Amino acid sequence: GDSVTQMEGPVTLSEEAFLTINCTYTATGYPSLFWYVQYPGEGLQLLLKATKADDKGSNKGFEATYRKETTSFHLEKGSVQVSDSAVYFCALSDPPSGSARQLTFGSGTQLTVLP
Amino acid sequence: DTGVSQDPRHKITKRGQNVTFRCDPISEHNRLYWYRQTLGQGPEFLTYFQNEAQLEKSRLLSDRFSAERPKGSFSTLEIQRTEQGDSAMYLCASSFDSPRTTEAFFGQGTRLTVV
Secondary structure, three states, rough: HHHHHHHOOOOEOOOOOOOOOOOOOOOOOOOOOEEEOOOOOOOOEEEEEEOOOOOOOEEEEEEEEOOOOOOOOOOOOOOOHHHHHHEEEEEEEEEOOOOOOEEOOOOOOEEEOHH | OOOEEEOOOEEOOOOOOEEEEEEEEEOOOOOEEEEEOOOOOEEEEOOOOOOOOEEEEHHHHHEEEEEOOOOOOOEEEEOOOOOOHOOEEEEEEEEEOEEEEEOOOOOOOOOEEEE
């Protein structure tokens, strides 16, 4: 079945540091890939997505590139801020169209950014 | 309509009692999903509705769980004879069925504690 493996946390960085959170996946089809973020006390929010190989999703300074050859979708940000402290979830939807399109999530990575 | 809302936000119940949660999706969304999230894990898919029809159920959804979406709008998730293992965050999400988008919007969840 489908699965998502995320870099284990927690991750603690200083403000303005470079962030990478690794995500790899296994899927039977050709999935769409997502990063969701969960700020303290809030629901999951879509951060970015990519629907086909070599697509780059980007939002709020975060980027991730859909790499089919390595089945990866690593999240990066060049300079993190304290306000980026949250839990980040990598997820896939397979198949991307037709049926339920439910999401399969990784276990999440807690990011703490220190001032 | 500002998003997906869930009620209650928190529920503490004694083992063996029945509980019911409500989800109000974004009004124009025809798909509605229930997920369960345990501490330190990503959300796991439970079931989904397209309009009022429940089209898929996960193996995680035991016979003690039932979900309804009677008029294709709000949904309820009932757990009968609760067990301590049911303690989790129950998340609702909704989306609009379109070939061009797979974005699901999540509510803030209902946190269930079974004592």
